[in-house]
Amino acid sequence: MMISMAGFYEILSTMVPLYLAMLLAFASVKWWRMFSDEQCSGINKFVANFAAPLLSFKIIYSNDPYKMNHKLILADTMQKLLILFALMLWVKLTKRGSFDWMITLFSMSTLPNTVILGIPLLRAMYGEESEQILFQIVVLQFVVWYPFLLFLYELREAKGAVGRRVSTAVINGSTVVLEVEARSETRMSSLSLATVDGQGSTTAMNGSVVLVVEASAKENSLGYLNGEEGTANSKEREVQVEAAPPQMRMINLLILVWSKVIKNPNTYSSILGLVWGLISFRFNIRMPKIVDKSVTILSVTGLGLSMFSLGLFMASQPNLMPCGKRNATIAMFVRFSFSVVVMSMCSILLGLQGNLLKVAIVQAALPQGVITFVFAEEYKAHEDILSTAVCFGTLISLPITLAYYFLLSVFHA
Amino acid sequence: MMISMAGFYEILSTMVPLYLAMLLAFASVKWWRMFSDEQCSGINKFVANFAAPLLSFKIIYSNDPYKMNHKLILADTMQKLLILFALMLWVKLTKRGSFDWMITLFSMSTLPNTVILGIPLLRAMYGEESEQILFQIVVLQFVVWYPFLLFLYELREAKGAVGRRVSTAVINGSTVVLEVEARSETRMSSLSLATVDGQGSTTAMNGSVVLVVEASAKENSLGYLNGEEGTANSKEREVQVEAAPPQMRMINLLILVWSKVIKNPNTYSSILGLVWGLISFRFNIRMPKIVDKSVTILSVTGLGLSMFSLGLFMASQPNLMPCGKRNATIAMFVRFSFSVVVMSMCSILLGLQGNLLKVAIVQAALPQGVITFVFAEEYKAHEDILSTAVCFGTLISLPITLAYYFLLSVFHA
Numbered sequence: 001m002m003i004s005m006a007g008f009y010e011i012l013s014t015m016v017p018l019y020l021a022m023l024l025a026f027a028s029v030k031w032w033r034m035f036s037d038e039q040c041s042g043i044n045k046f047v048a049n050f051a052a053p054l055l056s057f058k059i060i061y062s063n064d065p066y067k068m069n070h071k072l073i074l075a076d077t078m079q080k081l082l083i084l085f086a087l088m089l090w091v092k093l094t095k096r097g098s099f100d101w102m103i104t105l106f107s108m109s110t111l112p113n114t115v116i117l118g119i120p121l122l123r124a125m126y127g128e129e130s131e132q133i134l135f136q137i138v139v140l141q142f143v144v145w146y147p148f149l150l151f152l153y154e155l156r157e158a159k160g161a162v163g164r165r166v167s168t169a170v171i172n173g174s175t176v177v178l179e180v181e182a183r184s185e186t187r188m189s190s191l192s193l194a195t196v197d198g199q200g201s202t203t204a205m206n207g208s209v210v211l212v213v214e215a216s217a218k219e220n221s222l223g224y225l226n227g228e229e230g231t232a233n234s235k236e237r238e239v240q241v242e243a244a245p246p247q248m249r250m251i252n253l254l255i256l257v258w259s260k261v262i263k264n265p266n267t268y269s270s271i272l273g274l275v276w277g278l279i280s281f282r283f284n285i286r287m288p289k290i291v292d293k294s295v296t297i298l299s300v301t302g303l304g305l306s307m308f309s310l311g312l313f314m315a316s317q318p319n320l321m322p323c324g325k326r327n328a329t330i331a332m333f334v335r336f337s338f339s340v341v342v343m344s345m346c347s348i349l350l351g352l353q354g355n356l357l358k359v360a361i362v363q364a365a366l367p368q369g370v371i372t373f374v375f376a377e378e379y380k381a382h383e384d385i386l387s388t389a390v391c392f393g394t395l396i397s398l399p400i401t402l403a404y405y406f407l408l409s410v411f412h413a
Numbered sequence: 414m415m416i417s418m419a420g421f422y423e424i425l426s427t428m429v430p431l432y433l434a435m436l437l438a439f440a441s442v443k444w445w446r447m448f449s450d451e452q453c454s455g456i457n458k459f460v461a462n463f464a465a466p467l468l469s470f471k472i473i474y475s476n477d478p479y480k481m482n483h484k485l486i487l488a489d490t491m492q493k494l495l496i497l498f499a500l501m502l503w504v505k506l507t508k509r510g511s512f513d514w515m516i517t518l519f520s521m522s523t524l525p526n527t528v529i530l531g532i533p534l535l536r537a538m539y540g541e542e543s544e545q546i547l548f549q550i551v552v553l554q555f556v557v558w559y560p561f562l563l564f565l566y567e568l569r570e571a572k573g574a575v576g577r578r579v580s581t582a583v584i585n586g587s588t589v590v591l592e593v594e595a596r597s598e599t600r601m602s603s604l605s606l607a608t609v610d611g612q613g614s615t616t617a618m619n620g621s622v623v624l625v626v627e628a629s630a631k632e633n634s635l636g637y638l639n640g641e642e643g644t645a646n647s648k649e650r651e652v653q654v655e656a657a658p659p660q661m662r663m664i665n666l667l668i669l670v671w672s673k674v675i676k677n678p679n680t681y682s683s684i685l686g687l688v689w690g691l692i693s694f695r696f697n698i699r700m701p702k703i704v705d706k707s708v709t710i711l712s713v714t715g716l717g718l719s720m721f722s723l724g725l726f727m728a729s730q731p732n733l734m735p736c737g738k739r740n741a742t743i744a745m746f747v748r749f750s751f752s753v754v755v756m757s758m759c760s761i762l763l764g765l766q767g768n769l770l771k772v773a774i775v776q777a778a779l780p781q782g783v784i785t786f787v788f789a790e791e792y793k794a795h796e797d798i799l800s801t802a803v804c805f806g807t808l809i810s811l812p813i814t815l816a817y818y819f820l821l822s823v824f825h826a
Contacts, residue, residue, distance in 0.1 A: 290425060293429075
């Protein structure tokens with residue numbers, strides 16, 4: 001069965017605008033020098049905190065959660081667990097396997113850019129119903145899989161801390177030396193330092209830093225350090241080190257993950273959207289028009305601005321393939337091939353059919369989700385590879401995704 | 414004839430989201446300190462250069478220019494010319510009248526926020542057809558009246574220059590003294606200094622400054638100064654002063670206005686939109702879907718982001734009424750009453766009727782257009798009053814516009 005020219009034009013006229021928005025941003029920074037780094041970060045902040053979460057919120061609450069397809073959810077979960085299991089085996093049994101690579105490969109094989117690129121592209125390919133399919137995958141992504149990825153990164157930090165000592169922290173320009181017993185290992189796991197530009201000289205700066213100090217295996221202590229400063233000099237400092245029992249270790253890890261997850265507006269918006277969807281479709285209560293429009297006025301900015309923001313990000317990178325050709329090849333293979341093969345297997349195994357099967361497969365071949373790069377950069381773990389997966393991957397994805405689309409339409413004939 | 418509750422709710426559910434977007438921006442700066450000044454300016458730049466012009470472009474090319482209503486265009490033009498004439502008389506005949514006040518009052522009585530607040534509000538009040546009506550006013554605004562306002566400001570600069578001497582200019586940190594004959598008056602009218610953050614020390618900085626030197630009345634000279642610098646020190650400087658004949662004076666003024674107008678993306682987008690509209694509706698050629706969607710992906714961000722940007726602007730002002738109560742009262746009177754009375758007179762005189770009449774009147778009662786503040790600030794002319802007209806005016810406008818809406822519906826009964 002051949003694809004009609006009209007169908008092909010429909011897909012192009014959905015994707016070209018998205019890529020043009022990205023190109024415009026890239027050009028405005030690289031060629032026209034319209035935006036400084038700080039100005040770019042203003043736009044990115046708006047996207048990360050308002051536009052993108054409101055877009056997810058809108059998509060999730062607009063779709064009926066009682067029409068969730070259990071087979072799809074199972075297939076999606078099975079794909080991720082299978083890959084995780086395979087990677088864990090690889091780490092255990094081979095010399096080349098490492099925990100760092102396990103996380104990176106897991107991230108690259110399971111977390112595509114579903115909201116921004118996936119929904120418009122698959123709607124153009126398979127019609128309105130594909131939104132209903134994808135929103136389920138989006139909910140799982142934000143509520144389960146991104147938090148899980150954070151958990152893996154935090155676990156890596158905890159593992160990595162053994163054999164390392166970080167006993168100094170720079171707070172508001174002053175170096176603070178944290179005294180730790182020789183046998184214990186120190187790790188700074190969360191640094192949230194509020195930098196507030198004071199408007200007058202009476203204005204106080206508040207910085208609070210939480211240092212998690214982990215003993216090698218025996219004990220666990222949590223150090224809180226609150227720094228309160230005037231314009232230039234430290235006024236008050238307080239260090240509390242609380243000893244915690246060993247079994248608290250995993251709990252502390254989970255608390256850290258949780259504290260990061262709840263800071264992510266995408267998690268809020270997904271959970272809120274799902275809760276409202278459950279109420280709304282159960283009791284047939286529609287979102288009041290005034291609320292719906294209030295969400296929509298900023299959520300409609302999400303699509304164009306997310307692509308614009310992605311273009312700004314590309315312009316900020318030294319090049320589109322900072323990790324080198326070898327790693328780029330691995331990244332592209334994992335993203336566009338391995339991921340799809342596993343998803344196809346799981347979907348067929350669970351009996352997905354028709355458009356549901358096609359959507360499930362093609363969404364697995366989307367370029368890498370931008371959030372995975374944000375995490376990798378935060379934890380300094382293969383951030384060059386994730387940058388390549390996002391930038392280079394997004395650039396080359398269109399023909400690849402189209403190839404899968406054609407392939408599926410031929411097979412289905 | 415009473416307004417239905419449904420109609421009233423329709424209006425509220427259009428306006429509340431716009432104001433919420435504005436409030437969100439205000440809160441994110443004033444209360445949550447999410448965005449620095451520089452980050453705000455990044456968002457504002459995106460709005461001024463991409464979102465707002467694309468929104469105007471989309472609105473203008475989507476409406477049939479052959480259905481322009483000549484009576485409406487005449488009424489709109491007559492309102493502006495009448496007000497201009499009255500203000501000129503006031504300047505000539507009274508002691509209190511001044512050229513500065515003339516420009517400010519003209520700006521405040523003729524240039525409302527038509528695209529962002531006008532179109533959604535009036536569509537909620539009078540249905541889809543009001544967009545077709547307003548787009549005509551938008552075209553005139555951007556192609557005729559904003560350039561004319563710029564012309565007035567430039568004329569004011571030229572007048573103000575008599576009796577003043579500005580003979581120094583700071584270029585890339587160095588002060589340049591421009592030698593002028595004692596009898597001539599100097600004015601710096603356009604300063605376009607490219608500040609490019611060099612990425613390496615070999616990188617060159619290019620700054621070019623155009624200084625217009627005007628002789629008192631007899632002669633006119635144009636000074637070009639090109640500064641080219643290394644990282645810190647000036648390498649090369651060149652000053653060319655060309656003498657120009659006296660009759661060139663007005664031409665130079667017009668060139669200055671033109672050079673500013675063509676830098677304004679709203680002018681481009683309006684003219685391009687009108688040209689495409691003329692071709693498209695004449696020959697029945699539709700914009701290719703791929704182009705239309707490319708425009709739309711960013712133009713849809715225009716509404717929400719413009720309001721967001723307005724909220725950022727409000728947060729950046731020392732207070733919402735920086736010009737004091739007396740001037741604020743004048744501003745509100747001119748914007749919400751004088752403007753409307755003159756527009757009503759002109760519209761009735763020219764025989765406008767029905768919804769066309771109502772739309773023409775209510776649009777004159779919209780809050781002040783943001784661009785007028787940008788001009789006032791650029792020329793340092795009553796910028797505090799224009800800031801009040803925009804900020805305070807936008808905040809109080811909703812009940813006022815609604816009052817006119819109710820009044821008109823009662824009269825029409």
